[in-house]
Amino acid sequence: MTTAEEDGMALELVEVVDAELVDDGAPGAGEVAVPDPVAAVLAALETDAQAHLRRIRPKKTRDGYARDWEVWQEFHTWLKRQTGTPLPLSSITVGTFVSFVTYLDQVVEAPPNTIERRITGVTSEARARGYTVPKEATEAARRALKPLKLDESRTRRGRGKAAAIAPADLRKMAEAPRERQPQPTAQRPRVYRVPELARLRDQALNSLKLAVAGRNEEMSLLNDAHIQVVAEGLKVHVPSVKGRPPRDVPVTYGENRATCPVRCWRAWQEAKIAAGSGLGGPAFLPVDQWGHLGSTRLSPDGIGRVLARCAQSAGLTGRRITGHSARRGLVTTGIKKGKRVDKLRRQGGWSANSPVFWEYVDEGSMFEDAPTEGIGF
Structure with missing residues (x-):
C-alpha cells in the first residue's frame, strides 16, 4: 500500500470517528422529546383563565370591544385601498396603531374619547385572540391622541361631558x-x-x-x-x-x-x-x-x-x-x-x-x- 493510500485511509477513518463522536455526543441524540407536563398544565390553566375572564366581562363591555374590533377590521380594509397591500389583523405596531388613530380622527371623524376607547378595545380583543400588542404601540397611539383631546373642535364631535346637578x-x-x-311641533299635541x-x-x-x-x-x-x-x-x-x-x-x-x-x-x-x-x-x-x-x-x-x-x-x-x-x-x-x-x-x-x-x-x-x-x- 502506498503512502498516499495510507493517508487516504487515515483521513477516512478520522472522518468516520469524528462523525461517530459528534453523533454519539449530541444532546438528546436518538431520544424522543417528552412534553413537559408542568408546562402543559400551566398553558391549559392560562387558556381557561382567559376564557373565564372574557365570560364574566359585562355584556355592555363585551359588545363594545366587539364593535372596536370590527372598526379595526374596517381600518384594515381602508388601509388596503390606500396601499394596495393587505396587512394581517395581528400586525399591531407603532405604525399601524398611530395610523389607526389618524384614520379614526380624519376619516371617521370620531371624538377623542371614542378613539381612546377604541384603542383599549382593540388591545383587549387582540390579546384575547393570542396576538402580541407591544407596549410601545399603545403608548405611541395615546401620544398621538393627546393633542386631539386638547382640540375643542374635536371634543365637540362627541356628546360632551355630563353637567353636574346640585x-x-x-x-x-x-x-x-x-x-x-x-311640543309646538307635535303632530298629536296632548x-x-x-x-x-x-x-x-x-x-x-x-x-x-x-x-x-x-x-x-x-x-x-x-x-x-x-x-x-x-x-x-x-x-x-x-x-x-x-x-x-x-x-x-x-x-x-x-x-x-x-x-x-x-x-x-x-x-x-x-x-x-x-x-x-x-x-x-x-x-x-x-x-x-x-x-x-x-x-x-x-x-x-x-x-x-x-x-x-x-x-x-x-x-x-x-x-x-x-x-x-x-x-x-x-x-x-x-x-x-x-x-x-x-x-x-x-x-x-x-x-x-x-x-x-x-x-x-x-x-x-x-x-x-x-x-x-x-x-x-
Whole structure:
C-alpha cells in the first residue's frame, strides 16, 4: 500500500470517528422529546383563565370591544385601498396603531374619547385572540391622541361631558309642574300629567342618586333591603356592578322636604304599600302614565330617563343631564361645602387614582383661593 493510500485511509477513518463522536455526543441524540407536563398544565390553566375572564366581562363591555374590533377590521380594509397591500389583523405596531388613530380622527371623524376607547378595545380583543400588542404601540397611539383631546373642535364631535346637578337643581325638579305641555311641533299635541305615584318615586330616586353618587346600574339593582332607616337617616348598601366592590354609605336628613333623600324615600315606601306592593323587592319600580305600579325593577336606562325627564320638566335646558350628572354633582357640591375628599371618594366608590374623580374635585375647588381673589382688583 502506498503512502498516499495510507493517508487516504487515515483521513477516512478520522472522518468516520469524528462523525461517530459528534453523533454519539449530541444532546438528546436518538431520544424522543417528552412534553413537559408542568408546562402543559400551566398553558391549559392560562387558556381557561382567559376564557373565564372574557365570560364574566359585562355584556355592555363585551359588545363594545366587539364593535372596536370590527372598526379595526374596517381600518384594515381602508388601509388596503390606500396601499394596495393587505396587512394581517395581528400586525399591531407603532405604525399601524398611530395610523389607526389618524384614520379614526380624519376619516371617521370620531371624538377623542371614542378613539381612546377604541384603542383599549382593540388591545383587549387582540390579546384575547393570542396576538402580541407591544407596549410601545399603545403608548405611541395615546401620544398621538393627546393633542386631539386638547382640540375643542374635536371634543365637540362627541356628546360632551355630563353637567353636574346640585341640590338646587333637585328642588327645581321637585317643584316643576306635574303637567307637561306638548311640543309646538307635535303632530298629536296632548298634555302629559305625571301621576302622583311617579312623582314620589322620582323625588326618592333623584335625591338618593345624588346622595350616594349612584350609577344607573347601581340604582337599578338596589332593593328595599339595601336601604335601612336609622336614627341619623339611611344606611345604604350599594351593590356591586361591573366587578366594582359594593359599598356601605351614610345618607343624612336634608334641609328641604322635597329633596331630603330620607323623607323622600320613606314617602315612596308608604306610596308603594298603598299601591298594593309589598316591601322587600326592587327599590325602584316603573309607573305607567295612568299611575299603575309595575312589578319588575326599573332598568338602568329607565333610571337615566327619569332624571333626564325631570330635568327637562324643570327647564334645565342647555345642559347635558345624564346618569353621571349626580355623581359629578355630589363631588363638586361637596368640595364647595368643605367636605373631605376621602369621604366623597368612598361615597361614590371611586378608586384612589381615578382621573374622573380628581377632575370633579378640581372643578369643585376652582374658585377656592382663586389666583385673582384679594389681590387688589
